[in-house]
Amino acid sequence: MGKLTAKKTGSDKNPLTAKAMAELLKGDDFLGPNVKNGRVDLDKRIHNRMKSLGTATVTNDNKTVTMRMLMTEFIIDGFKKYEAKEGKYEFDEDEMKSWIANKL
Secondary structure, three states, rough: OOOOOOOOOOHHHHHHHHHHHHHHOOHHHHHOOOOOOOOOOHHHHHHHHHHHHHHHHHHOOOOOOHHHHHHHHHHHHHHHHHHHOOOOOOOOOHHHHHHHHHOO
16 A cells, blocks of 8 residues: 655745744744654544644634644643653653653
8 A cells, every 4th residue: 555645735835824833833842843743543532532622722812722732732741740750650760860861
């Protein structure tokens, strides 16, 4: 089976689109262009709740909250949880020291 691809529409060249994206991402270091695509398989119930949460929330300047914005927030909160040694899974002490030294 071949790889699924999507053709760019050229909308990223529109200056109004670029300005809107810049406004949307302003103030959040983790939502800029420096990204790594990661595949995550989620239970359908979690995915549906994420979509519902995105629909029910807005930014401080009344913009739509994306799935990426929500997932970034949740992952950062998870990092904080493990730094406080409150994670669900055991974290080796030596690895923890190295991991915290390289924190965001």
